[in-house]
Amino acid sequence: MLGVGRDGARGEWRVAEVPTARGDGPAFEPEPPAARPAGLMKPGASRAPTSGLARPAGSPSLDEADAWAALVAVDGIGPVTLGAALAAGGSGRAVLEMAAGPGGPARLADAVAARGGRLDIALARAIADAAQQAPALAARVRGLGITVVTIESTAYPERLRLLDLPPPVLFLRGDPSALHASRSVAVVGTRRASERGRRIAGAIGGALASAGALVVSGLAVGIDGAAHAAAVASGGRTVAVLGSGHERLYPRAHAHLADEIVAGGGAIVSELAPDVGPLPGTFPRRNRVISGLADASVIVEAGERSGALITASWTLEQGRECFVVPGPIDVPQSVGCNRMLRLYPGQARAVPGVAELLEDLGLMATDGPPRVDARSLRAGRTVGPDPEAILAGRGTVEAAVARALLPRAATLQELVDETGHAPATILAILTRLENDGLVVAALGRYAVGGSLAATTPTGRRTHLGHGSVVREAGG
Amino acid sequence: MLATVLSATLRGLEGRPVRVEVDVAPGLPGFTIVGLADAALRESRERVRGALRNAGFVHPPRRITVNLAPADVPKAGSALDLGIAIAILVGSEQVHPQGRWALLGELGLGGEVRPVPGLLPMIAALARRGAGRVVVPADALDEARLVPGIIALPAASLGQAAELVRGRRVRGHGPMSRAELIPEEAESVPGSTPVDESWPDLADVRGQAEARRALEIAVAGGHALLMIGAPGSGKTLLARTIPSLLPPLDAAEAQEATVIASVAGDGPVRRLVTRRPFRAPHHTASYAALVGGGPRLAPGEVTRAHHGVLFLDELPEFDRAAREALRQPLEEGRIAIARVGGAVEMPARFQLVAAMNPCPCGWAGDPSGRCTCPLGLPDRYAARVSGPFRDRLDLWIGVPRVAPQALLAPEDGEASVLVAARVAAVRVRQLEARGRLAGRLSGRALRAACLLDTAAERTAIGLADAAGLTARATERLLRVARTIADLDNAERVQVHHLEEAARYRVPAMPSLSARGG
Incomplete structure (x- = not known):
């Protein structure tokens, strides 16, 4: 539903006449803080906070966030349709329950239409299928260590909330x-x-x-x-x-x-x-x-x-x-x-x-x-971490090889010419540095990596292909 | 009447003696050949008929039956032409032979005697059978005389052959003395490979420290090597220096190489082959051309590279089936070609060197950013090198383009002779210690050869873990480390040997190496 073209995509987003996060529709309105269970959003929490609604009987493991996840997993449902469905049903779980019953899809489509929205009957049937699979999806999401963060959650990033039509659900791994x-x-x-x-x-x-x-x-x-x-x-x-x-x-x-x-x-x-x-x-x-x-x-x-x-x-x-x-x-x-x-x-x-x-x-x-x-830029001083601090404690040859790579990527031959050490010695050291994340290798060329790459000696020379050496800054 | 002469045919690289029996009998004129003759041999009738007439003999207007014995050995090729023609002459009493004769050669319609592929092993087979003298095509006399214990007499035409059989001297070609029949031994003495200006020396290679080092390891331990680099980075030049790094062929190897050269059929062999072969088949080469076979059961490139170098440029472009077929020679040093009537086996122990561009356009990973391939294509291109190849290629190296400054630098790199000396020492060391080169070690023998101390073992495990190496890839790492240790004169594989070996593992392809921040 989102075209590649920026304008086209935006155009589609703007067709929406349903509530947005910044609007006043019930579905996307962040809950008042008082309604949130306390202490659920510790860093590293593996689960998103629930919306605070009671769990429906019969599906104890399915909370509101899981229901939202099930709904956005339906092919063809974006923020607009989801907003319309939520407005009609009141909550994600309610939408799923409504769609799941006998004649559910039609009922759901009618409910959405009654609120001025539009829900294709095929999509409503897909929601009914999603309702069946929701517990399995929830289990799979948990198995992957993913947190489902809905726009209703305090874990939802405020910066994203400011967008027109923010993504209603984020699947998040990590903190x-x-x-x-x-x-x-x-x-x-x-x-x-x-x-x-x-x-x-x-x-x-x-x-x-x-x-x-x-x-x-x-x-x-x-x-x-x-x-x-x-x-x-x-x-x-x-x-x-x-x-x-x-x-x-x-x-x-x-x-x-x-x-x-x-x-x-x-x-x-x-x-x-x-x-x-x-x-x-x-x-x-x-x-x-x-x-x-x-x-x-x-x-x-x-x-x-x-x-x-x-x-x-x-x-x-x-x-x-x-x-x-x-x-x-x-x-x-x-x-x-x-x-x-x-x-x-x-x-x-x-x-x-x-x-x-x-x-x-x-x-x-x-x-x-x-x-x-x-x-100091012109004088060639550095910003970022000091390479010497990173190389402290390493052998002299190791440090010499790493230092030779700081200004630019080099081949083994260039390293031999520059450091004067034997090819075999340098190759072994490159492996050591690579394993420690300080060097990356690609097809016979070696460059500093990781924290060494983050050091930015200004005035550093950079190779643009062969022969052409430019002063990147301060030259 | 009945006439019998000896001749021979080829089966793979082996010569087989063949008795040519000709019965010239009264009856309706006809010419029949029996005894498992192939197409080329059945056409022999037409060549023999023309040659007889145009050489001034009579093609007898009688019922001619040619029987090739033993009847159950398939006979191929045109080497029997001369024998058949002479037997007909004897059978029709146009020639009265002095003693028993063996003859080899193809006939032209004008009666010329032409060289045939595989003369060397066929004459050797006749010598083993006890034939004392053999008439050979005059152009192939040098080749024929490489075989001791048999007198080779040259005939340029059917007429000259008939004269020889009659016991007369052909002008300028008396029977040879024994001394002349013994090949020059000098060339097979190790260390005296003749300097050939047309082959590059490592001293000609500019820069490329990593490729030089990898070449030395690959040649010393007999490890298969893959070079990945942009067009013009010097991959082919590097590969062509390998023959100059290998020790010269020893006497037995030279003999095998000469037989293969003879059977391969690029014209008569002039002298004992002492130079290691360097074969570089094009990537459009057919399956049969690569592994051998075809109607003539010719040796393929893998056999022609026996004891030498097989260089596969543009490896991913080679036919997949052909690449798969290289698995057997890489593992066993021989190739079996299935034929009706049993498989034919040919030796195929070669140093494999392959090269490829990192992507179809050739420029992926080059700092110039010239690569025009769609994203992801370089990875799919590299993925074409899979299966037996990924496992069999011990050393993988990137060959970066050499900067123009380095190309113009005055000083030479280390010359081939110096590297060859180290290579020879390691090969001797490995053969003495373990009976085979490190590149051919695996399983228990490999583990025994690479007993690691605690520190080295920790390193090996760490390296294997970090790179997510499979069991096979870990074996590759150990094999290469073993050769590096031998180059270092070290009894045991040490930490820095393993660390260097790890440099030659399958690389992350350039489009994946995005973490080079």
Whole structure:
């Protein structure tokens, strides 16, 4: 129901004449705090709070959140239809019960129509089926360690509530409190990231996390993954928003990264039922949630038609701040970024450096990285963690190899030439560093990873292909 | 009347003596060949008929029956032409032979005697049978004389062959002395492989420290190697240096290689093959071309690479069935080709070196960002290398493009001879210690060869865990670590050997390596 095109999607969203979260419809109205059971929303709680309604007899394990989850799992039900059904039934469980009885679907469709909404009879039958399967779905969700966070819950992120038609349900793995960070910044970009782009994403993700901000991204390969990984490595919290259900985590290659995000106190979030696969249409929808969970979005690299641009437009439409990392004009990964800067002057802000970004986000005053002014930038001082601190306690050869990789990615030959050690020695050390997450390898090229990647020595040289060495900053 | 001469046929790489019996009898003119002859041999009638007439003999207008004995051995190819023609001449009393003769050669319609593939093993079979002399195509005399214990006499035409059989000297070609019949031994002495300018030396390779190291390990331990890199990164050049790193063929290996070269049929063999073969079949090569077979039961590339290097460039582009068929030679060092009347076995012990681009366009993972493949395609491309190959390829390395500065640098890399010396030492060491190269160890033998101390064991387990290695992949890690330890002159596999070995495991493909923040 959500088209790929931003305008088309928005148009559909706006057709809604049913209550929204900001409206005054009964279904989406947050409950008064007094009605909430106390103490249920401790960080790390594995279950969302129930809506406070009594459990219906006969299905003791099915609470209101489970009912909502069952309803959104029905193919074809979005916020609009769900709102209409809830308005007619009074609660999620009531909707399910109404649909389940004999002649239920017709009754439910009529009830919705009576309230001025519209519910297709086929959809009403699908709701009846969902009612049958609701307990199984609830058990499966619990088995996956997923918390169902409905818009009625206090665990629901306030930033998302501010959207037009917020997703009624979030399936969440990890710590729900991560979504309530005082500062939250999305770092997104193309999946076809350049080496340079991944380094910048890592630097920004690491610096933001070190400054105490939540890093939100989409778990995709490329920029997203680099931002998440750096945030985790810096000991910060990060939230990944999936374009698929939890059971169909995409891309599979980042399953391990997802575990690390959860282990680091972050969360994996999806507005889709666990069994929904990754589809072309689910990602633009995901991008809306990414920008919606963040105060500001940073686009690191985006090609001409990158999905990151959709996130950028959502960011602007949602009235959040949008930052764009400019790039060389002859590199495909920069085309979209540079075009954003041209098309939205005054709205999309250029990121001249990591320090400036933190400053613009008002993050410099916190106990994050040291404040860096223009002069120290030119002098080549660093922001972010100090690489020497990370390398302290390592062998001299190990530290030498890691240091040789700090300015740029290198091949074994370049490491041999630079450090003077034997190939066999360096190869063994690279394995050691890789296992500790400090080095990443790809097809004969080695680069710093993890917390080392989050260090951002300004004035660092970056290789853009062979021979061309540019000064990234302060040059 | 009845005439009998000796000839031979080929079965795989083996020669089989064949008695050619010809009965020229009165009756309706006719020409019949019996005795499991294949298509090429049945066409022999037409060649023999033409050759007889055009060489100035008479094709007798009588009932000619050719029997090829033993009757149950399938006979193939055109090597029997000369024997059949001479037997007809004898049977029709146009030639009166002096003694018993063996003859090998294909006839042209003008009476020319042409070389045939597999002359070497066929003559060897005749020598074992006790034949004292054999008439061979003049162009293949060098090859024929590689076989000791039999006198090879050259004939360029059917007329010359007839003269020889009559016991007369053919001009310029007297019977050879024993001394001349013994092949030159000098070339089979280890260490004296002739320097061939057309093959690259490792000194020609710029940079590529990682690939050099991997090549050395692969060659030393007989490990199969896969190189992944963009076009022009030097994968083929690296592979072509391998023959210069391998020890020269020893006498027995040289003999086998020469027989294979003879049967392969690229023209007569001139001398004993002492250079290790380097075979690089194109990825469009057919199944039969790769593993062997076809109507002539020709040795495939796997056999032609025996004792040498089989280089498969663009590995994912090879036919899946052909790749699967490489499983047996990789494991057993031989290939069995099923035929009517029993399987034929051919040796196929080779050093496998494969190369591939990281994606169809070739540029995935290159810092230039030139890759134009849709996202995910590089991974699916790599996934084509699966099954037996993933398990059999001990070393996987990325071959990055070499920066132009390095290409223009004046200094040479380490020369092949220096690496070859280390390789030879390790091979001797491994063969003495365990009877086989580390690349062929598995199971219990491998565990015995890689007794780990506590620290090394902890490392091995840690590495296997971190990378989620399967049992097979863990074996690969141990095999490679064993060879690295041998290169290091270490009795035991130590922590840093395992750590280095871990570098050569199946890599994360570039589009997945997004965590390079």
